[in-house]
Amino acid sequence: MLSIAELQQLISDALVQRNFPKTPTTLYDPIHYFLHIGGKRLRPVLTLLATQLFEAPVNDSIPAALAIETFHNFTLLHDDIMDEAPLRRGRETVHQKWNVNTAILSGDALLIIAYQLLAESNPAYLPQILTTFNKMAQEVCEGQQLDMDFENSMHVSESEYVHMIRLKTSVLLGAALKIGAILGGATPSDQQLIYTFGVNMGIAFQLQDDILDVYGDPLKFGKQVGGDIIENKKTYLLINALRLAPSAVAKDIHHWMHLTVFNPEEKVDAITAIYNTLGIKEQAEATKNRFAQEAYAALDQINLPREKKQNLIQFADDLLIRES
């Protein structure tokens, strides 16, 4: 059984060895650049972990795992245009380094490459894999749209928020695992269980992200603490603060949200103080733990000895108690 680190290496090597097309360079240079500016390759590792769980050779799942990673990078590339983000992993984004047209078209090509990789999988499993992948891909687009819609809405409920992150972030983890399980020969019921594990882990992961943005250790977090607060991002924390705050406090939050000129540190401190008073961190952690438990419960139901699941449990633990 290969460790998570060994599987990560396998993915990195496969990505480097892969002969992606080269010309026209104006189309493919941005793709090569973007695929190699880093990232932990967590999602493709999930695919391999799932295949390994069902005792099938991980090598057969490498193209599908790379399809998952390529798809993920496609979404990042296009999201960066939509968010007008100048940086990704500390490096220039594609639309910034080249231009928007290049970023649109390279993103399109990256999505098509994902399907090419997927098509290299065992033909016997192809219809199932393709259906799983397509459903996920569509939901990720819907999640991105909802995320953009929420920017212009002051009335996002907790359940609407969870629905959005389920689509935008979590179904990709679920599908990465399910595709690995299909290729591993898992039964439909085990495929569903591992998907449920992935989706719930994904929601808990995103909630952890929301918490870290405010409560992360500045020395370990790697990003500016309070970035979401500065940008008025509708996180789980903000949505619940707006829901729970007495009207005077809610007014205070709105005041900060509407200021166009402000001292960022002051805004972060003020909103964090409100979160503290309302017990928002504890509430977010409780919700996160609820989804984490649902994830572990689904994994538990897969009828295999617990030691075989150790890698996946480790993976989820790392994701959910991380500090950056």
Place this chain on the structure above:
Amino acid sequence: MLSIAELQQLISDALVQRNFPKTPTTLYDPIHYFLHIGGKRLRPVLTLLATQLFEAPVNDSIPAALAIETFHNFTLLHDDIMDEAPLRRGRETVHQKWNVNTAILSGDALLIIAYQLLAESNPAYLPQILTTFNKMAQEVCEGQQLDMDFENSMHVSESEYVHMIRLKTSVLLGAALKIGAILGGATPSDQQLIYTFGVNMGIAFQLQDDILDVYGDPLKFGKQVGGDIIENKKTYLLINALRLAPSAVAKDIHHWMHLTVFNPEEKVDAITAIYNTLGIKEQAEATKNRFAQEAYAALDQINLPREKKQNLIQFADDLLIRES
């Protein structure tokens, strides 16, 4: 055997009856709008014609045919952003009616919907269809990139131009036919022949487009005659004029190309006069006919009675002697 008009109706009906998703409306409204602003549905009809040629039921090919049409619309939607086009078929483009972010994401979703439709095809043929579709999709992206690259280059050769239109326009016609043939149970050699027919027909079709832009009857053309000349578009005509013109005439062409303020009618007249002197129209028509003949020759080689091919011959004839 269904006629071209009957197959067109079949596609239109299937597109209307199809339950595309509805929410989030911010994502799907633009897709519904764009899919229904018209178009002659020529490409999906090719898929059905190919299936019918090999005597298989066309109904089995409808999802794949819709995938071809949906893919075509995806490319138009994203190309319109890149070209900053305000209108498509006389109606507002998506990025114009909504905004660029909506157009990017709706286009992405449209491409994914194309794959969902494709995945509904007979699983026995799915690996082959998917491979054909993926190769085509990648090539279309490459063609669009080359087209954009050519905008900034004064040195595009005739063969580079033909390579570009082969990728951008023609392989989609070839793949539409090949996928229909695969689903119709055609032999690999017949699949290849019908693909060759489609690609060469596509190149001839694009050359006819280039000719019509300058020599079309204003009453029948439906677009502004000379639009390509006004925009300095590197068409087959312009490329060959630059290649064949004596240096004084070439200087004259460059003079018109570099003017930022000019009377459009005067520019169209001047460049058209140069084309006439150089015999560019005749040359373009000779090249067009050469590709058309290659197309018909490939079709001819398919070992089926000629009357079965009548629909496809009719289709190509209509495409290549059209006036709009």
